[in-house]
Amino acid sequence: MTDPDVPDSSAAKSSTSTRRGVVFGHLDRLNEHPVIKTLVAIGELVGLAVFVVGGLVAVAHWLAPGDPATTRSPETSVVTPMPSPTPSPSTSSSTSVPPSTAGPACWTSRRTAVDCRDQHRLEEIPEVSNCDLGAVVDFLGGVPALDVTVARAGKSPTGKCAVDAGREVYGSARDALRGEAGASWRRCVDRRVTKNVACSALHSGEYVATGSQRRATAAECQLASAKYLDQVPGALVEDLEVRVFDVASGTKDPARCIIDARGNHLLTTSVHALGSRPVPVFSQ
Incomplete structure (x- = not known):
């Protein structure tokens, strides 16, 4: 006997199956629709492309881990110092060229x-x-x-x-004339041999210029000698005398006067800037 108050379960199941069949029927018809098939195919291609690109990027990272284009860090950067250039060995110059252009030649x-x-x-x-x-x-x-x-x-x-x-x-x-060795660059004369010598050697007289190429006068020689000696020649008359050097006007050599040691005396060094110092007379 069937209870009239209890719903028929078989009928309910039949109704549910019918509805599911209708839904799946509609889905089958959608799957067969050409537009839907095209969209599905496009989605599959896009997914495949994403997969391939991702794989290539991973491979590139693995092959070149130090590439700054793929491993750049926002926090730190590494700077590799450039190696210092190695100076090339200098070559010897010929004897006609000075050894250094920076100093005297x-x-x-x-x-x-x-x-x-x-x-x-x-x-x-x-x-x-x-x-x-x-x-x-x-x-x-x-x-x-x-x-x-x-x-x-x-x-x-x-x-x-x-x-x-x-x-x-x-x-x-x-600047040799300003130093202690200045006498070796000044020109003197030794009357014993009638020869010009450096004032660092024993000599009898020392040459002085007047700044003119004309033959000097006695007054011009006295004035030039006073500047040269840093002393009035008259104060040294016991040891020295000033005389005009016998040279023609126009001679290019600047020597015009001679400061001579008196008598047979000789001088041991230059009398330039003598001032109040003793005359350097050679003691025999």
Whole structure:
């Protein structure tokens, strides 16, 4: 017997199955629709592309972990210092070129380039307009209108103006007349042999210029000698006398006067800037 108050369960199940069949029927018809098929195919292609690209990126990261384009960090950066360049070894220059362009350029009597601290005869005078005795005296630190030197104006192997010491010397000649060795660059005369010598050697007289190429007068020599001695010559008459050097007007050599030792006396060094010091008379 069937209870009229209890719903028929078989009928309910049949109704539910019918509704599900209708729903799945509609879904089947949608799956068969050409538009839906196209959209599904596009979605599958997009998914495949994303998968492939992701895989390629992962491979690139794995192959090049230090690539700054893929491993850049926002917090820190690493700077690799560049290696210092290794200086190339210098090559030796020929003897016609000075060993260094930074310092004085000097050459021996055989015209071999050397360091000016070594023995040499020629020293280049930089940036000079007139290569004459005035330029030489200027370079030596003297006064062209007063000082007379044993050095001459010459030419270096490079064709530039140079101091020709007339002998082999050591050290640069720049400002030599101002130093302790100034006497070795000043020109004196030894009457015993009638020969010009450096004032550092025994001598009888010392040359003085007047700044003029004319033959000097006695008054001009007295004035020039007073400047040279830093002393009035009359105060030294017991030991020294001033005389005019017998040279014709127009002679390019600047020597015009001589400060002589009286009698047969000789002088041991220069009387330049003598002042109140004793006259350096040689004691025999």
